[in-house]
Amino acid sequence: MKPQTIASIKRHRTAKMAKVATRALYLQRRGRSAEMAAFIANEMVALGGVYVKFLQGVLLQSEFFKQWDNPNRYNIFENLDTEMIDLPTLLQKELPKSKLAQIAQVQPQPFAAGSFGQVYFGALRDGSPIIIKALRPLVRETLQYDLKLINVFAKKFFIKLFESNVDINASNALDEFKHSTLNETDYVSEANFAAEYHEAYKSHPTLFIPKTYLELCTPNIIVQEYVGGISAAQLIKLKEQGIEPLNYVWEHLGSNLDEQLTSLGIEFIKGIFTLPRIQGDPHPGNIKLLENNRVGIVDFGIIAPAPQDSPAFFALMEEYAKLYEGNLDIEELFGKFLRFFASDLYRAFRRLHDMSSHSSEDLTKTIGKIAKKAFAGHMNHTNADKLMHDDSILSIINQVVNRQNRFGIVLTVHSSEILRAAQTYITLVETLDRGPKVLPVVFRRGVDEVKTLKPELSVEKPVHMSVTKAVDTVTRWLGRVAERDPQLFQKFMKQIRGGSAEPVEEAVEKVKDKETLNV
Secondary structure (H helix, E strand, O other): OOHHHHHHHHHHHHHHHHHHHHHHHHHHHOOOHHHHHHHHHHHHHHHOOHHHHHHHHHHOOOHHHHOOOOOOHHHHHOEOOOOOOOHHHHHHHHOOHHHHOOEEEEOOOOOEEOOOEEEEEEEEOOOOEEEEEEEOOOHHHHHHHHHHHHHHHHHHHHHHHOOOOOEEOHHHHHHHHHHHHHHHOOHHHHHHHHHHHHHHHOOOOOEEOOOEOHHHOOOOEEEEEOOOOEEHHHHHHHHHOOOOHHHHHHHHHOOOHHHHHHHHHHHHHHHHHHOOEEEOOOOHHHEEEOOOOOEEEOOOOOEEEOOOOHHHHHHHHHHHHHHHOOOOOHHHHHHHHHHHHOHHHHHHHHHHHHOOOOOOOOHHHHHHHHHHHHHHHHHOOOOHHHHHHHOOHHHHHHHHHOHHHOOOOEEOOOOHHHHHHHHHHHHHHHHOOOHHHHHHHHHHHHHHHHHHHOHHHHOOOOOOOOHHHHHHHHHHHHHHHHHHOHHHHHHHHHHHHHHOOHHHHHHHHHHHOHHHHOO
16 A cells, blocks of 8 residues: 555544544543543544554453443444455465465455454365454554554543552553554464464363464464354343343353353463463453353454462452452452552562561551451442442452552552453453352352462462662652551551661651652
8 A cells, every 4th residue: 555545544543533532531521421431432443453452452341331332332342344355365375375275265255353353254175164364454554653642642631531549650551552462463473372272272171272274374364263153242242132141042052151151261260370371352252152061262362471470460369259259358358459569569568577576567467457447438338249240359449448549559560461351251251140150150169270280379488679679669658658648658657667677767767858758
C-alpha cells in the first residue's frame, strides 16, 4: 500500500482518538458514566484491531465493561468485521509447492475474525479438518503507531476516568500491554508456543489443545487442527436470550458445563506453577466446549509466563481459595496483597522486624488489622455476597479498604499476563452464572494439587535486603502516608518507635523533614 494511504489511516485514527478522549471526559464530568462507557467501547470497536484488543485486555475487567449495555458486546471476542484477503493467493505466496500440496481445500470466506487475524476452514490431503489463521493486512505497518496513540491517550485521558486508590506506574502497565500485543502478531512465536502447549496436554483426559502443523506455518499464517464444539462466547449470547447454559450444553453435547469449567480452571492454576508459560487469554471466544466433558482452548497469541515470584503468587491463590469458600480474612489477604504487589515494601517490613530488639508485630500485621477494621465497617452497609459477586478481590481492597490510598502503597505490576488470564477466567465463569458452583472447587482443588506437586511454594524464604535499603523503602512509604493520612502516619510511627532498633528509628524520623516528605 502507498505511504500516503498509510499516512491517511494514521491521521484518521488520531482524529478518532481525540474525539473519543474529548467526549469521554465531557460525559465523565457530568456523571454520565454509562453513556461514557458505551461511547468509548463502540468507538474502539469501530476502529478495530489493537483498539479492540485494548478493550478486551485492559478495560474488560473494570466496572467500565459492566456499564457497556450493548447486546452485541461479546462479538468482540470472535465476530469482528472482516477484511478482504485472497487466501489462495496468500497461501501460494507463503508456502512452497511441496508444502502447499498438503492442503487439499480452503474456504475463501472466514468463519471467525479477531483483532489481528481472520480464520478460515480447510482440509488436508488425508481429510483432516484444519483452520488457517491469516494476519490481517496492514497490521504490522500501523501497529506501532496505534500503540503509541493508545499510550498517549490512555495516560492523559482513560486512566484519569477511573478512580484509583493505589499508586501505580501507568507506563509499566501500558508497556506490558504493548509487549503482549506485539507478540500477538508474531505468528512464528505463536505457532511454536501452540505446539509446546499441545505437547504438554496431548494426553490429558479433558483439556484439548489442537495440533499445530509447524511445517505449514509462516510469519503470516498459522495452520492448526480444527476444534469444533460450542464456544463460550456463543453460550453467553444464548444465555442473554434466556437460554440456560447448563441445560443447553447437556442437550447439545452431553457434557456437564460445571465439570468443564472446573477442569479448565484447575488446569490453569496448575499450569501457572508447573509450566514455564500458559495460554494467557482464556476469554469466551477462545474456549470451546466439547463432548464427553472435554474443553478445548484455541488462539495462542497471548502468552502468560510463570510468575516472577511464584511463592508470593501461590500465597495469593490460597487467599482466593479461602475467599470462595466463604472464609475471607482481609488481614491475611492484605498481607498477601502486599507481598505480591508491593514486594519491596513487604520485604522491608520483614527485614526491620527481624532486626528489631522488641517483640511487637511487624507493620504488615498492623496494616492488615487496620484494613480489616475498614472492611468490617463497610460491610455494615453492604451485602458481602453481593460485593464478592460484583467486584474482584483486588477491587475490594482498592475501593473499600484502601480508599484514597491512605496506606501510600505503590504497586509493582509484574506478571500482569497471569493476573489478566486469571481474572478473565473468573469473569467467564461468573458471566455464565456458574461462579458459586465452580469457583470454590477450582481454587481449593487447584491450590491443593499444586501444594502436593510443589510443596516448596508454601515456604516463605528469609528476606535478603540490606538494612539501608529497608530503611529507605520504609521512609519513602511513610512520607506518602503522612501526606494522605497524618493520623495513620502517627500510628505507624508509634509502632516503629516501639519495635525498631535505635538506628532505624533515627532514620525513619527523617520523614518529618520537608525534603523527605516531598520525595
